[in-house]
Amino acid sequence: MTGGPLAHHAHDDVLELVLDRTSRRNALSRDLLRELRHAFTNLPEGIRAVVLTSTGPVFSAGADFADLTGTSADLAYDRDLDNACTAIRDCPVPVIAAVDGPCVGAGVELTTSCDARFAGPNTWFRVPAVELGLLYNPTSIRRLHATLPRSTVTRLLVFAERFDAADAVRSGLATHRTDGDPREHALTLAHTLAQAPHEALAATRALLRHLDNGHFDDAEWQTTRTRLLDSPARHDAVAAASARHGVTHP
Structure with a gap:
């Protein structure tokens, strides 16, 4: 199924969900976050693994600034992001992200909610929250702290460092580095996991x-x-x- 900001493609018992807002560099709008939450909490019958991918040269530019105000009203955006990430983590089947190109801000939180993260050769990760005068959502920081080494969280959130693919694997932001298309590797792993009990x-x-x-x-x-x-x-x-x-x- 295509036509919206989130495309769905079934590959037998594997579902591929595709961030499809190329014109906005796959920025995570509130509508897209709600679609992600719905997709992960309403999987079709028979699906045994999910692969999260994207279109275009940017995996995700992060939060869609069209949905932000620069005020405390942005707590509504935090709730939508939190709901989407919780749906990924609570998904009853493995979720694998194929990250190709830049992955920024909220996109990093989305991918670190997945069980595995394949990073392609042009991939990098960065969360510039402090540069925007923001204390990142404490709930999100707690999740990142539970998922990543403490030093990685400091580099990511305090120093706002940029992690290339190799550094991302060393630091835990990515679980696998690929020289080719990360989507192919993610789908291969997904099909393997789909056969497990x-x-x-x-x-x-x-x-x-x-x-x-x-x-x-x-x-x-x-x-x-x-x-x-x-x-x-x-x-x-x-x-x-x-x-x-x-x-x-x-």
Whole structure:
């Protein structure tokens, strides 16, 4: 589906969501952020992974200044960005960003909400909030602090440094660096993850999110683990692995 600021393309059990505002350098308008939230909370049946990509030479120029006032009224924009990022993090399937070109401001927060971030050779990341006289949203900083090393958060938010693709991988802003099209690599990983046992993948991602938020109930997660140990999906996966290794069970 195309025609709006967010295009949808289905590749079997993988959904590709495309930021499609090339004329605005894929700036994240409030309308686009709402569309992202809706897309991630209303996945089509059968989708097992999502790839977030963009059109044009810029992944995202960040917040759309047409939606900003330079006053406390911009808290409404923060809420829309927070809702979109929360929807990505709470998505029941893995989310992979393919970042090609500059990724600025709110675009950085959007991509760091994804499970993996492929950075192409022309990619760079930067958050110039302090240069705009802004304390970045504390909720957003907490999320970044839970996702990235403390030194990276300082360089990103206090120093407003620009991270090229290689530096982004070293610092955790990106998880993979590619010499070619990051979209192809992201789709390949997405299709691989789509074949993994869905419940185990979802439970592992959920546990990591809970740890990011400082929440951990050992008894709850041990119960989940025991349930998955006895699941048909695990039985089938172990049986298939045993067959590959020439192991037979009585």
